Amino acid sequence: LTTVHMADHPKSLSDFDFVMLVGDSGVGKTCLLVRFKDGAFLAGSFISTVGIDFRNKVMTIDAVKVKLQIWDTAGQERFRSVTHAYYRDAHALLLLYDVTNKASFDNIRAWLTEIHEYAQQDVVVMLLGNKADSTHDRLVKREEGEKLAKEFGVPFMETSAKSGLNVELAFTAVAKELKHRTMKEPDEPKFQLQEYVDKEMRTVGCCRS
Numbered sequence: 001l002t003t004v005h006m007a008d009h010p011k012s013l014s015d016f017d018f019v020m021l022v023g024d025s026g027v028g029k030t031c032l033l034v035r036f037k038d039g040a041f042l043a044g045s046f047i048s049t050v051g052i053d054f055r056n057k058v059m060t061i062d063a064v065k066v067k068l069q070i071w072d073t074a075g076q077e078r079f080r081s082v083t084h085a086y087y088r089d090a091h092a093l094l095l096l097y098d099v100t101n102k103a104s105f106d107n108i109r110a111w112l113t114e115i116h117e118y119a120q121q122d123v124v125v126m127l128l129g130n131k132a133d134s135t136h137d138r139l140v141k142r143e144e145g146e147k148l149a150k151e152f153g154v155p156f157m158e159t160s161a162k163s164g165l166n167v168e169l170a171f172t173a174v175a176k177e178l179k180h181r182t183m184k185e186p187d188e189p190k191f192q193l194q195e196y197v198d199k200e201m202r203t204v205g206c207c208r209s
């Protein structure tokens with residue numbers, strides 16, 4: 001890391017990368033963030049997010065500190081205009097659906113249209129099928145998520161805020177992508193987010209329910 005490379009970029013390393021969690025109400029955005037930040041699961045009553053909330057988390061990626069500011073948005077329709085205002089500043093978006101809620105999956109197309117309309121063109125988008133622990137209530141197959149993600153050219157994985165499945169990996173993958181964008185050496189190949197995720201899942205030997 002040298003100032004020479006950094007000079008090419010408007011964003012300094014001390015800056016936060018802004019990651020936004022989006023998706024229908026109840027898909028588990030708040031729980032995913034709490035699991036990532038505190039390692040705990042918010043069981044029991046569901047308290048819908050009002051407007052927008054955020055948490056900071058510093059991750060060490062390849063010996064470099066990446067500061068993430070993660071915005072937890074309200075999925076409810078009535079807060080949509082609040083969320084719209086934040087899209088423009090987001091460097092990455094984690095777009096969630098709930099594998100036990102078909103409507104939340106069907107709405108992904110609309111969310112992607114909205115992202116296209118309001119977010120920066122080069123925003124990092126990752127599709128997450130959350131609540132993968134709910135085997136009995138599952139209504140969306142992993143293959144369906146994979147197919148949709150492929151159609152839109154976005155990386156995909158299933159997660160569970162309840163069991164912790166792939167939660168760390170989702171944020172690490174996004175942080176790695178953002179770090180590569182900021183610090184890429186001229187001859188370094190582009191970071192392949194989906195390849196990284198697939199490799200990590202194979203190595204850990206988990207995640208294929």
Ligand SMILES: Nc1nc2c(ncn2[C@@H]2O[C@H](COP(=O)(O)OP(=O)(O)OP(=O)(O)O)[C@@H](O)[C@H]2O)c(=O)[nH]1
Nearest residue numbers: 025026027028029030031048049075131160161162
């Ligand atoms: N089984 C299971 N339940 C989950 C998981 N994640 C969240 N939930 C439950 O789903 C409900 C909604 O979770 P939230 O995180 O509040 O959902 P949200 O997307 O933030 O909702 P809004 O704030 O309204 O947009 C809660 O009752 C959680 O306990 C998960 O991975 N597995």
